Amino acid sequence: xxxxxxxxxxxxxxxxxxxxxxxxxxxxxxxxxxxxxxxxxxxxxxxxxxxxxxxxxxxxxxxxxxxxxxxxxxxxxxxxxxxxxxxxxxxxxxxxxxxxxxxxxxxxxxxxxxxxxxxxxxxxxxxxxxxxxxxxxxxxxxxxxxxxxxxxxxxxxxxxxxxxxxxxxxxxxxxxxxxxxxxxxxxxxxxxxxxxxxxxxxxxxxxxxxxxxxxxxxxxxxxx
Amino acid sequence: xxxxxxxxxxxxxxxxxxxxxxxxxxxxxxxxxxxxxxxxxxxxxxxxxxxxxxxxxxxxxxxxxxxxxxxxxxxxxxxxxxxxxxxxxxxxxxxxxxxxxxxxxxxxxxxxxxxxxxxxxxxxxxxxxxxxxxxxxxxxxxxxxxxxxxxxxxxxxxxxxxxxxxxxxxxxxxxxxxxxxxxxxxxxxxxxxxxxxxxxxxxxxxxxxxxxxxxxxxxxxxxxxxxxxxxxxxxxxxxxxxxxxxxxxxxxxxxxxxxxxxxxxxxxxxxxxxxxxxxxxxxxxxxxxxxxxxxxxxxxxxxxxxxxxxxxxxxxxxxxxxxxxxxxxxxxxxxxxxxxxxxxxxxxxxxxxxxxxxxxxxxxxxxxxxxxxxxxxxxxxxxxxxxxxxxxxxxxxxxxxxxxxxxxxxxxxxxxxxxxxxxxxxxxxxxxxxxxxxxxxxxxxxxxxx
Numbered sequence: 001x002x003x004x005x006x007x008x009x010x011x012x013x014x015x016x017x018x019x020x021x022x023x024x025x026x027x028x029x030x031x032x033x034x035x036x037x038x039x040x041x042x043x044x045x046x047x048x049x050x051x052x053x054x055x056x057x058x059x060x061x062x063x064x065x066x067x068x069x070x071x072x073x074x075x076x077x078x079x080x081x082x083x084x085x086x087x088x089x090x091x092x093x094x095x096x097x098x099x100x101x102x103x104x105x106x107x108x109x110x111x112x113x114x115x116x117x118x119x120x121x122x123x124x125x126x127x128x129x130x131x132x133x134x135x136x137x138x139x140x141x142x143x144x145x146x147x148x149x150x151x152x153x154x155x156x157x158x159x160x161x162x163x164x165x166x167x168x169x170x171x172x173x174x175x176x177x178x179x180x181x182x183x184x185x186x187x188x189x190x191x192x193x194x195x196x197x198x199x200x201x202x203x204x205x206x207x208x209x210x211x212x213x214x215x216x217x218x219x220x221x222x223x224x
Numbered sequence: 225x226x227x228x229x230x231x232x233x234x235x236x237x238x239x240x241x242x243x244x245x246x247x248x249x250x251x252x253x254x255x256x257x258x259x260x261x262x263x264x265x266x267x268x269x270x271x272x273x274x275x276x277x278x279x280x281x282x283x284x285x286x287x288x289x290x291x292x293x294x295x296x297x298x299x300x301x302x303x304x305x306x307x308x309x310x311x312x313x314x315x316x317x318x319x320x321x322x323x324x325x326x327x328x329x330x331x332x333x334x335x336x337x338x339x340x341x342x343x344x345x346x347x348x349x350x351x352x353x354x355x356x357x358x359x360x361x362x363x364x365x366x367x368x369x370x371x372x373x374x375x376x377x378x379x380x381x382x383x384x385x386x387x388x389x390x391x392x393x394x395x396x397x398x399x400x401x402x403x404x405x406x407x408x409x410x411x412x413x414x415x416x417x418x419x420x421x422x423x424x425x426x427x428x429x430x431x432x433x434x435x436x437x438x439x440x441x442x443x444x445x446x447x448x449x450x451x452x453x454x455x456x457x458x459x460x461x462x463x464x465x466x467x468x469x470x471x472x473x474x475x476x477x478x479x480x481x482x483x484x485x486x487x488x489x490x491x492x493x494x495x496x497x498x499x500x501x502x503x504x505x506x507x508x509x510x511x512x513x514x515x516x517x518x519x520x521x522x523x524x525x526x527x528x529x530x531x532x533x534x535x536x537x538x539x540x541x542x543x544x545x546x547x548x549x550x551x552x553x554x555x556x557x558x559x560x561x562x563x564x565x566x567x568x569x570x571x572x573x574x575x576x577x578x579x580x581x582x583x584x585x586x587x588x589x590x591x592x593x594x595x596x597x598x599x600x601x602x603x604x605x606x607x608x609x610x611x612x613x614x615x616x617x618x619x620x621x622x623x624x625x626x627x628x629x630x631x632x633x634x635x636x637x638x639x640x641x642x643x644x645x646x647x648x649x650x651x652x653x654x655x656x657x658x659x660x661x662x663x664x665x666x667x668x669x670x671x672x673x674x
Contacts, residue, residue, distance in 0.1 A: 084516050084569075088525040102505060154540045180541045183568040184513075186575045188582065193544045 001046040001116055002026045006036035006062070007078065008055050012101070016049060019105035020112075033057030040066055040073065047116045049108070050095075051078045052086050060089060067094040074115040076108070087183070106217040110169040117168070128163045131223045133202070133210060135163060144202055144210070154179060155198045162211065162221040171218035195219055233402045237395030241388070248387040252380035256373075263372060264348070267364045268331075271350045274306065275362040282354055290360075291319035305365035307337065307347055313357030326359045327351050335363050346370075405434045409441070421449060462511065465638075466504065473500035510639040517646040522566055528673055529570060531561045531602055535593055538574040546578075550587035561597040563670040565651045573647045576640045577606040577666055585610025589663075602672040607665035618657040 003025050007013040013029045020027045028045075030036045033054040040048055040062075048066075052059040063075055077090040077098045087098050096115040099108060128135040132145040140156050142149045151159065158179045162170055172191045176182040180190070195211060202210040212220045230236045274297075282290040287310075294308045298321055301307060307322035315326070324337035328351065335349040347363035354360055408426055415423045424445060425438035480493030516522065539555040546553045563570075574593070581591050589610045596603045613621060622645050641655070644666075648655050653668040 080512075084513065084566075085521050085525060100509075152540070154537075180537055180571070181567060182541075182571055182575070184572050184575075186541075187579055188542065188545050190541045190545055193548065194541075197544055 001112075002044075003028070003047050003049060003112065004036065004039055004043075004045045005029045005049045006031075006033070006054060006059065007049070007051040008032065008053070009051075012051075015105070016108065019109065023109050025112075031055070033059065033062045037062050037065055040071060041069065045073050047074045047076065047112050049076050049078065049112070052080065052083065052090065060086075060093060063090070063095055064093050076111055076115065078103075104216075106169070107171050107173060110171045110174065110218060113168045114165055114170075114174070128160065130163045130166050130221055131210075133159075133163065133221075135160060142202075144206065147205065149201055149204075151198070151201060155194065155201070158194060158198060159202075159221075162219065167220065167222050169214050169218045169220050174218070233399040233406075234396070237399040238392065241391030241395040244391045245384065245388045249384055252383060256376050256380065259376060260369070260373060263369050267348050267366075267369065268350075270306075271348065271362050271364050275350050275352055275360065278308075278360055278362065279352060279354060282358070282360070287318060287358070294319040305368065307345075307361075307363040307365070309359070309361035309363075311359045311361075318358070320361070322347075322361065322363055324361075324363075326361050329353045329359070334366070335361075337363075409438065416445070421452070466507065469500055469503045469507065473497055473504070476500060507639070510643060514639065514643050514646045517569065517643070517650050520650055522569065522650055526564050526566055528562050529565050529567045531563055531570065531604060531670070532557045532559045532595055534567055534570050535574060535595055535604070538571055538578065539593055542575075542578050546582065546591060549582065551582065551585075552590045553593070554590060555593040557593065557595040558597055561595050561602045562673050563602050563651060564673050565670070569647045569650065573644050573668075574604075574606065576644050580640055581606070581608045581610065585663075597672055600672050602670045603667065604670065605665055605667040607660045607663060609660060609663040612659060612662055612664045613657065615659075621657070622655065 001024075003020055005013055005016050005020070005027055007016065007029070008031045010031070013031070017027045017029050028039060028043075030039055031054075034056040036048070036050065036054065036059075037057060039045075050059045050063060054062070057065075059077060063077065066073070066075070074096040075094070077087075077095040079086040079090065079098055079100055083100070087100075090098050097111050099111060126137050128137060134143045135141070135156070137160070140153065142151055142156060142159060158175060161175065161178050170178075173185060175191050175195075176185065179194075195213075199209065199211050208224065210221065212222060214220055230239050278290055278293060281293050290310060294310060297304070297306065298308060308320035309317070309322050309324070309326050310319040311326045312318055322337050324335055324347075327335060327349065330351060332349045332351065335347045337345045337347065346366045348366055349361050349363035352360045352362075412423050412425050424442045427438050427442075428435055476493055476496045480490060480497070484490050484493055535555065535557050539553060539557075543553050578591060578593075581589065585608050589608050592605075592607045594603075594605045594607070622641050645655055648668050651668075651670050653670045656667045656669075658665050658667070
């Protein structure tokens with residue numbers, strides 16, 4: 001995948017470029033908002049990592065201009081610590097996701113994977129099927145190999161997020177945002193606890209693990 | 225126009241006094257003109273009347289009658305100030321003792337005559353031509369008019385001088401007074417700039433404009449001093465509290481450098497170092513979050529949020545962990561409680577309070593969430609039946625970096641409740657800590673929305 005990284009701090013830009021290149025992406029880096037805007041309009045990228053604070057034009061202006069010009073490339077906005085308002089403004093102005101600096105590369109990578117493969121058109125699905133796990137989205141029921149699995153509503157939601165992003169790592173922070181709508185990291189490991197409960201319910205009576213733990217990154221569900 | 229206006233107090237005072245004097249002068253001139261004209265008109269009236277009477281006498285009785293009348297009237301001229309001339313066609317004097325030549329018929333403003341002692345008199349006169357070419361002159365002495373003019377001028381001069389002196393003096397005095405008061409304020413401000421932050425504007429308790437200004441300035445200075453103290457306190461706390469995790473990081477790294485020899489030990493040390501630096505970042509993150517919330521800019525993004533849904537979500541998220549650790553969670557939530565706010569911040573408020581209970585109470589504690597609404601208010605409480613916080617410490621724990629002696633050993637930086645306070649304040653509420661008999665109850669009352 002081809003990714004444009006706009007960050008004026010050479011060290012951060014380099015850290016992102018190396019990390020994403022290792023993950024097999026083609027990365028272009030720019031240091032100012034104006035450059036970012038020109039590159040994004042001239043070439044076609046699969047995703048843009050845009051810093052909120054950029055010299056020239058700031059990230060938010062670049063994002064607004066891109067969206068105003070009809071450019072729908074997925075954008076992850078990098079915000080400074082604390083920047084609660086930045087984040088809200090970013091999402092309101094068409095960012096697909098945001099990430100607070102400093103962040104782990106695995107977090108950026110996981111989020112990029114999710115937004116890059118996000119389907120352009122929302123399909124009307126009523127049944128999600130991954131391997132032998134089946135979820136009825138309307139009745140909110142889950143079956144594994146035909147066997148009914150009783151889950152709490154929040155567990156269904158978590159499983160749905162994993163199934164919708166099959167083969168993609170969902171990080172702790174992503175699950176916290178999507179399942180519990182927490183934009184912060186509680187000290188308590190609530191994700192781990194809930195995943196282990198969900199896993200126990202899904203795995204009861206089966207030999208193979210339904211949910212894969214990706215060490216240091218997050219959780220994933222995949223077809224055998 | 226504006227740039228011609230004086231800028232200094234003295235300039236303004238001078239301008240005002242000069243303007244006042246000029247106006248006074250104009251008023252004096254007006255009064256003089258009106259009075260003068262009135263007196264003149266009175267003289268003219270008298271002359272005309274007498275001239276009329278004399279003409280009538282002449283027409284009835286001829287020259288002897290008018291001559292006799294003039295003689296009679298002249299006898300009183302010392303009192304009346306009137307003079308008369310009756311000449312025949314050839315200019316021979318028939319009656320009247322006014323020593324002047326008869327002017328042409330009509331009004332004459334200034335008729336000069338010789339008085340007995342060689343002085344010159346000035347009169348105002350009306351000359352009439354009677355039948356047979358006789359000329360009748362009736363004149364009135366102008367001395368009273370001139371005297372009155374002189375008196376008026378004297379009076380006006382005195383008034384003008386007094387006005388000028390008073391105006392300039394008053395303006396100067398006012399100017400000096402204002403300058404002195406402003407000078408005091410200026411000196412105090414200068415002293416504060418130079419570092420004496422405890423100086424305040426002098427008050428005189430008169431409730432005058434200056435006194436009120438001084439009071440306002442003092443209140444502003446007090447507020448600033450409070451903020452500065454707060455800032456110093458926080459900076460000190462940050463420096464102090466950062467030292468601990470930084471020292472721990474340093475310790476891990478130093479140990480690894482001296483003791484570790486194989487890759488696995490290094491890796492372990494790196495992991496621990498990474499955890500330590502994560503702690504420091506968390507601390508910064510919490511501080512920045514608090515200060516951002518305290519600026520109240522977050523209110524710009526507020527919308528109608530369902531507190532019940534949020535509390536349920538938080539309860540759901542924490543129930544497994546709480547139960548696994550031996551706590552019991554009770555949630556008694558009334559539906560339909562809406563406030564104007566930020567759902568993430570509201571979630572964080574609840575999360576921080578629940579995590580506080582988990583951190584500071586023993587296993588087996590009952591945690592209760594309760595949500596009530598009524599009278600346009602939404603009441604949210606988080607309570608426990610743990611050891612509680614004694615009355616003296618309750619105020620203290622809301623402060624930044626506050627940690628009670630008995631919790632020194634537990635992880636954390638003492639920012640959890642500061643964040644809770646900041647979030648509550650952004651939502652127009654404040655945390656109220658009270659005794660739950662036993663335990664602690666933290667309550668909030670938010671203004672509700674429909």
